[in-house]
Amino acid sequence: MTEDEKLREEAEEIRKETAEGAPEVAEHDRVAELERQLEEAKSKALYAAAEAQNVRRRLEADKEQASSYAAAGFARDMLAIKDHLDRALAAVSDELRADKTATQFLAGIEATARELDAAFQRNGVVRIKSVGEPLDPHKHQAMMEIPTGDAEPGTIVEEMQPGYMMKDRLLRPALVAVAKAPG
CATH class of the missing domain: 2.30.22.10 (Head domain of nucleotide exchange factor GrpE)
Known part of the structure; x- marks a missing residue:
């Protein structure tokens, strides 16, 4: 286990102990986690929309090329x-x-x-x-x-x-x- 991992574990234990004693800190951590998940979901949605747009453009180009060279x-x-x-x-x-x-x-x-x-x-x-x-x-x-x-x-x-x-x-x-x- 590296030094950074040890420090992260200690910080997590301290955060848990503090959260038990201070519910507002636990609520703050929960809100931060939900915000992080929301950002991740937004990012995935944007990626999916961009991918769908790229597929649509490729299909339109293929269709145009097929009709252009059909003869x-x-x-x-x-x-x-x-x-x-x-x-x-x-x-x-x-x-x-x-x-x-x-x-x-x-x-x-x-x-x-x-x-x-x-x-x-x-x-x-x-x-x-x-x-x-x-x-x-x-x-x-x-x-x-x-x-x-x-x-x-x-x-x-x-x-x-x-x-x-x-x-x-x-x-x-x-x-x-x-x-x-x-x-």
Whole structure:
């Protein structure tokens, strides 16, 4: 037993003896103890209220994020359709564009592609800039390195598949070729 503990025990014994002889001292100790318990209860109540408020804020943030990104899976699926439309339009020859029947058909495909782009834009889906940009592993996936003196090493020189972001989330990384020093 330490010296402090001995002193506390002696003080407690003296307080008890004094309390028996002086009821007002015992009443004062009881009031002090009740005040201490009240402060402790207030502290616990404030902590519980703060914790409940934090949980409420977290739930609201989670709900907002879930509703904000609810369409991410659907948007990811629509990217494949966009890729197919873009490849189809890129494959059309100048001869076919000159044909009147094919021109009307192509106009419909181009209108569909524009409408898909507008739907992406309305929902915060944007294409990631790639060519000429430095490689960002959070947005780009390097598929190969191309030796060239025309660009700084680590700079994207070719895009094989466009990447897309939805607001601040990556939907699909851009598949790119990166410059490397020749030789």
